[in-house]
Amino acid sequence: MRTSIATVSISGEFPEKLGAIAKAGFSGVEIFENDFLTYDASPREVAAMVRDFGLEITLFQPFRDFEGMPEPHRARAFERAERKFDVMGELGTDLMLICSNVSPVSLGGIDRAAADFHELGERAARHGVRVGYEALAWGRHINDHRDAWEIVRRADHRQVGLILDSFHTLSRKIDPNSIRSIPGDKIFIVQLADAPLFDMDLLYWSRHFRNMPGEGDLPVVDFMRAVAATGYAGPLSLEIFNDQFRGGSARALAEDGHRSLVYLMDQVKRLEPDIRIDVPDMPDRIAVEGVEFVEFTTGPEEKANLATLLETLGFARTGQHRNRAVELFTQGAIRIVVNTDVEGSSFAGASYSVHGTNAYAFGLKVDDAHNALRRAQALDATRFAEPRASGETAIPAIQGVGNGVIYFLDGSPALANVWDSEFAAVAPASQGTDAGLTRIDHLAQTTRYDEMLTWLLFYTSIFATRRTPMVDVVDPGGLVRSQAIESAPTPSFRVTMNGADNRKTFAGKFLAEGFGTSIQHIALATDDIFATAGRLAGLGFQALPISRNYYDDLEARFGLEPAFSDALRAASILYDRDDQGEYFQIYSRTFGEGFFFEIVERRGAYAGYGAMNAPFRIAAQRRLARPDGMPKV
Ligand SMILES: O=C(O)c1ccc(O)c(O)c1
Numbered sequence: 001m002r003t004s005i006a007t008v009s010i011s012g013e014f015p016e017k018l019g020a021i022a023k024a025g026f027s028g029v030e031i032f033e034n035d036f037l038t039y040d041a042s043p044r045e046v047a048a049m050v051r052d053f054g055l056e057i058t059l060f061q062p063f064r065d066f067e068g069m070p071e072p073h074r075a076r077a078f079e080r081a082e083r084k085f086d087v088m089g090e091l092g093t094d095l096m097l098i099c100s101n102v103s104p105v106s107l108g109g110i111d112r113a114a115a116d117f118h119e120l121g122e123r124a125a126r127h128g129v130r131v132g133y134e135a136l137a138w139g140r141h142i143n144d145h146r147d148a149w150e151i152v153r154r155a156d157h158r159q160v161g162l163i164l165d166s167f168h169t170l171s172r173k174i175d176p177n178s179i180r181s182i183p184g185d186k187i188f189i190v191q192l193a194d195a196p197l198f199d200m201d202l203l204y205w206s207r208h209f210r211n212m213p214g215e216g217d218l219p220v221v222d223f224m225r226a227v228a229a230t231g232y233a234g235p236l237s238l239e240i241f242n243d244q245f246r247g248g249s250a251r252a253l254a255e256d257g258h259r260s261l262v263y264l265m266d267q268v269k270r271l272e273p274d275i276r277i278d279v280p281d282m283p284d285r286i287a288v289e290g291v292e293f294v295e296f297t298t299g300p301e302e303k304a305n306l307a308t309l310l311e312t313l314g315f316a317r318t319g320q321h322r323n324r325a326v327e328l329f330t331q332g333a334i335r336i337v338v339n340t341d342v343e344g345s346s347f348a349g350a351s352y353s354v355h356g357t358n359a360y361a362f363g364l365k366v367d368d369a370h371n372a373l374r375r376a377q378a379l380d381a382t383r384f385a386e387p388r389a390s391g392e393t394a395i396p397a398i399q400g401v402g403n404g405v406i407y408f409l410d411g412s413p414a415l416a417n418v419w420d421s422e423f424a425a426v427a428p429a430s431q432g433t434d435a436g437l438t439r440i441d442h443l444a445q446t447t448r449y450d451e452m453l454t455w456l457l458f459y460t461s462i463f464a465t466r467r468t469p470m471v472d473v474v475d476p477g478g479l480v481r482s483q484a485i486e487s488a489p490t491p492s493f494r495v496t497m498n499g500a501d502n503r504k505t506f507a508g509k510f511l512a513e514g515f516g517t518s519i520q521h522i523a524l525a526t527d528d529i530f531a532t533a534g535r536l537a538g539l540g541f542q543a544l545p546i547s548r549n550y551y552d553d554l555e556a557r558f559g560l561e562p563a564f565s566d567a568l569r570a571a572s573i574l575y576d577r578d579d580q581g582e583y584f585q586i587y588s589r590t591f592g593e594g595f596f597f598e599i600v601e602r603r604g605a606y607a608g609y610g611a612m613n614a615p616f617r618i619a620a621q622r623r624l625a626r627p628d629g630m631p632k633v
């Protein structure tokens with residue numbers, strides 16, 4: 001599989017772009033002319049630099065306003081093209097992209113354009129290069145790949161072929177199956193991009209909002225299926241114009257891009273098994289059966305506070321690691337591991353010294369942990385492994401979001417038995433402390449807004465999950481955007497991502513003080529929120545107090561019985577309802593740099609996360625965080 005990416009897709013100076021592209025595993029690069037023109041080196045020096053990075057130049061682009069020009073523009077266009085053919089010779093690439101003409105002076109006519117391309121083909125042949133024609137979605141006369149193909153067909157020249165770009169086809173809602181009747185050898189290169197669905201001017205949408213396949217809403221898989229079905233076996237090249245990406249991290253963008261292509265082709269291969277593009281073999285997306293554990297790293301002093309918080313939530317300390325300063329707290333099917341083994345060179349120790357107390361790792365129950373690792377690594381995830389003492393189990397793991405770790409557990413003897421083999425049972429300090437919490441409902445990760453797409457792609461490509469639509473949460477300090485990833489069809493694994501733009505929001509402050517993306521809260525499920533609230537009160541749990549105004553509004557909004565809203569208010573329970581069911585939430589006070597727990601009950605088929613309650617939760621947290629507010633837990 002030959003992968004390529006246009007230099008415009010990546011931030012940074014030219015050499016930095018190339019370095020990131022090579023490191024992420026691409027085999028080629030499209031040279032966007034402007035990147036090359038603004039870089040102070042000769043074409044031969046650029047060619048050498050690209051070669052030194054182990055890359056090939058798949059395409060030189062774009063060449064504009066060529067076909068259908070009246071004289072004297074026509075003669076000038078041919079001269080211009082020949083100058084570029086010379087440059088291509090020095091760059092060592094043989095393919096140039098010609099995008100459809102947007103000039104107001106250009107003339108229409110399929111045969112006129114075909115004749116121009118035939119002649120250009122003759123000149124290209126003399127330079128030993130080829131030209132590919134791409135229909136821009138906003139081209140003046142040609143804006144549909146079907147018309148571009150007809151021109152290429154009539155041009156009838158070996159050096160002249162078609163260039164397909166998923167954005168131009170899909171943004172105009174052109175049926176990608178129309179590609180299936182084009183001979184694969186006449187498609188000279190395929191450019192891929194996705195985009196979020198916006199009702200917007202096509203040029204503006206294309207130049208500012210493209211993103212990696214799988215990050216947007218366009219049917220790029222259907223497009224690529226059709227391309228692959230033609231027998232096309234050339235490079236798959238990303239061409240992403242995106243304002244946010246221009247200021248992003250070159251390395252992260254290149255990695256996302258490579259992952260997006262591998263994931264795209266994995267899907268295509270499963271749907272079109274006979275394609276000529278050789279796609280790496282890997283297990284299908286991993287079905288997650290649930291979150292088996294969450295692990296905190298903390299120092300000896302803070303551990304006491306964390307343990308107290310867990311005990312007021314109804315957890316019991318039931319296990320002590322046989323070799324390490326690691327304790328296990330359990331309730332229902334929930335396991336919380338508290339790791340204070342932070343002195344030596346452990347990863348937990350490194351995480352603690354950088355981020356302070358944090359939930360840096362979690363374990364997922366899957367059908368086959370080694371297959372899960374294989375899939376994740378095929379999708380460019382980094383394997384995580386630490387030296388184990390004898391008798392300790394090496395649990396397959398990868399680096400997760402931010403600086404976290406994701407472990408994979410399955411039903412194989414060693415992994416299923418890990419709790420008994422590594423932890424000595426501890427007699428619970430007291431009986432009957434259980435608050436009725438049954439399992440982990442979701443993990444909430446806080447991240448910078450510009451990293452959200454990275455993590456959405458990470459989760460959706462590796463695991464059998466889908467993303468929910470983005471919702472905006474208004475924080476007095478700014479906007480926080482929130483989106484969930486859920487396993488499907490059963491939502492046994494749910495992660496919400498909250499993306500903060502600045503440091504003034506509650507989420508942004510957590511990011512700044514915790515030095516990066518990590519789990520900011522863990523939502524624990526109960527089957528009876530009122531019973532749980534009662535037991536928690538008995539355990540000394542202090543819920544996040546919610547304003548009286550909230551309950552007045554709630555009563556009016558849903559037409560609640562006063563007795564019911566009084567019961568909610570008395571226990572600081574937030575409430576939401578939709579046509580599927582009901583949702584109840586209790587929040588803990590914050591711990592450390594803004595970490596908290598949430599307790600939820602879902603009734604019926606309620607599938608959301610109470611987004612409309614988030615501003616009230618944030619307001620309450622801000623009130624408590626004020627120096628004159630009530631003390632933090
Ligand atoms: O926005 C543009 O002009 C532009 C240029 C070259 C391309 O390949 C493309 O898809 C768009």
Ligand SMILES: [Mg+2]
Binds near residue numbers: 165
């Ligand atoms: Mg293009």
